[in-house]
Amino acid sequence: MPPVEEVDIAAVRYKPPTLQAPHLTGFSLRAFLWLMESSLLGPLITSVLKSQNNMPQADPEPEVVLVDEDRDLVERVHEALQCLPQYDPSIRWTTEENPPFLYWKIRDFAHAYRSGITTPSAVAEYVIAGVEEWNNKKPPMPMLIYFNADDLKKQAEASTKRFQQGNPISILDGVFVAIKDDIDCFPYPTKGATTFFDQIHTVEKDAVCVARLRKCGVIFIGKANMHELGLGVTGNNPNYGTARNPHSVDRYTGGSSSGPAALVSSGLCSAAIGTDGGGSVRIPSALCGIVGFKTTYGRTDMTGVLCDSGTVEVASPLVSSVEDAILSPLCVPNLLSPENSNILGSVKIGKYTEWFNDVSDHEISSTCDNALKLLCSAFGCQIEEITLPELEEMRTAHVVSIGSESFCDLNPHYKAGRKTEFTLDTRTSLALFGSFTATDYVASQSIRRRIMHYHMEAFKKVDVIATPTTGITAPKIPPSALKSGESNYVVSAYLMRFIIAGNLLGLPAITVPVGHDKQGLPIGLQLIGRPWGEASLLRVASAVEELCLKKRKRPSAFYDILKA
Structure with a gap:
């Protein structure tokens, strides 16, 4: 490839990916x-697979530096609260007979607790009942891998006591949150949804x-289900x-943060924390009709x-x-800084139309396009046509990067007699990842640097880049899978x-629900920002959400834990 400075952007034509790989389940997958x-x-x-799918051929990458905390955490959350419009309970606690569907927000729980409408302990009982009902369905639909009702009640009692004493810790006190099973949350074990990693x-x-x-006083409801070790984007887990998916239970949530997305979408908790290495927060959020926000690489400390x-x-x-x-x-930027004060009317949104339209059904791109037109x-706001070269090379560079890094982490266990304890699709992925060479990895980092150059050139013209979040809506779950x-x-x-x-370049990106397809399945619009540009991204996302609010539909499996 020529040096990036010599690439003629005007001459670039979008090349749809030509991925070649068999669809396998059951016996064919085992064979x-x-x-x-x-x-x-x-x-x-593996050599044939890599050759057919354009693995990169062989410039060092700039170092990414972790951002230190610059002030007290509770203070930062309070500062973010001051940036929101004044809370109006009459909008949320309406007496209308058939009000439009709205999710309860964190400030709704805070109002309910502070005004004596309910308590964290009372809400906890409804959460417990909802989780148990979901787990006992046939077939079981487990959103949580670890759930301890007694521990949940204990946390809720402590929060209730703080409210009774007039001393809640923050706006987040008493808010119910789930943690993905690849993140440590004491005293629960962490398995990454395997059968053995806690050993x-x-x-x-x-x-x-x-x-x-x-x-900040949140209440943890347990460890959420996921695609084993995060090595898949459907959320499938035989373990x-x-x-x-709460919108259609015969369909995938997306993954790998499958349980977190299902829990928030179904109303059983206000928030969940997942991990995003290849869309694992944004994909399930889009498929389940909620908001997923991947921040700039380095904003969140990944220890644990x-x-x-x-x-x-x-x-x-x-x-x-x-x-x-x-x-x-996890993502509060300095919202009050001068560089975050520009108004929406000055925002320019980049759109690479050929890429934008490369979806399985035109309904997805048209729904996202309509949201941008509303904005x-x-x-x-203004839409600016942009071109992003070498997108197929970006895809393969990401596969090699995340695959090599995952294999480095897992190879000691893979080779130490644990191989057969992984699921079949995880083993298939690891077999491919293990074939990548040091040369493949170095070549991918060279491509990474090129792709960053193209994106930063685009960001000289625009403030955010808009795409559909996914190229398909929630796929059906094959029974054999x-x-x-x-x-x-x-x-x-x-x-x-x-x-x-968002992953290969470490850019912040957010998905916002903007409508549904003919089958009633959610469609998400993705907004990608400059490094450390979370504040601008949140501003645009908030406007999109407000304009599309009436298009949101109540999931078929939904628990109203606050009004209950």
Whole structure:
């Protein structure tokens, strides 16, 4: 490839990805895995797969520096609260007979507790009943891997006591939050949704991101289900059962943060914390009709997260509204700084139309396009056509990067007699990842630097880049996949079509629900920002959410834990 400075952007034409891989479940998946893991045929198969799917051929990458906390955590949350419009309980606590569907927000819980409408202990009882009902459905639809009703009641009692004494810790006190099972949350074990990782990984204290939330008074409802070790984007998990989409229980939630998305979408908690290394927060959020916010790489300390050594993964919130993302201690930027004061009318939104329209059904791109038109009409934002070269190279560079980094973490256990304890699709992924060489990885980092150059050139013209979040809506769950897992790289590629820049380049990105398809399945619009540009991203996302609010639909499986 020519040097990035010599690439003629005007001459670039979008090339739809041509991913070639078999769709496998059951016996065919087992047979294919046996061939991939064999010393004789395995290298040949992986070589063919890599050749067919344009793995990169072989400039160092700028270092990413963690951002230190600049003030007290509770103070930061309070500062974020001051940036929100004044709370009006009459809007939320309406007496209308058939009000439009709205999720309860964090400030609704705070109002209910402070005004004596209910208590954290009372709400906890409804959460417990909802979780148990969901787990006892046939087939079971487990959103949580670890759930302790007694511990939940104990946390709720402590929060209730603080409110009774007039001394809540913060606006987040008494808010119910789920933690994905690859993040340490003491005293629960961390398995990464495997059957054995708790024997290797001991939990002695909270992950840093969990400790932040605990300091603010949140109530943890347990460890949420996920795609095993985060190595998939459907949410399939034969080990504990597959979490189901609250909008249609015969469909996937998306993954890998499947349980967190299902819990927030179903109303059983206000927020959840997941991890996003390849869309694992944004994909399930979009498919389940909620907000998922991946922050800039380095904004969140990853200490205490199972796979915390990579260069693509960030712990991030899944919430029911943009407002609640603003209040999350994981992503609160300095919202009051001068550079964050520009008005919406001056915002320029980048759109690469050919890429934007590369979806499985035109309904997805048209719904997202209509949301952008509403934004421009209401606030005067401008759409600017942009071109982003080498998107297919970006995809393969991400596969090699996340695959190599995951394999480095897992290889000692994979080779120490634990291989057969992983699920079949995890083993299939690891067999491919293990074939990547040091040369592949270095070549991918060279491509990463090129792709960053193209994006930063685009950000000289625009403030945010808009895409659909996913190229398809929630896919159906094949019955055979529930027991043995599933390998379907074509579906995964559609789910990840617009996701990669947020991870490979570390850019902040947020998905906002903007409508539904003909089957009633949610569609999300993704907004991608400059590094550390969370404040601008949240401003635009909030406007999009407000304009599309009436298009949101109540999930078929929903628990109204506050009004109950």
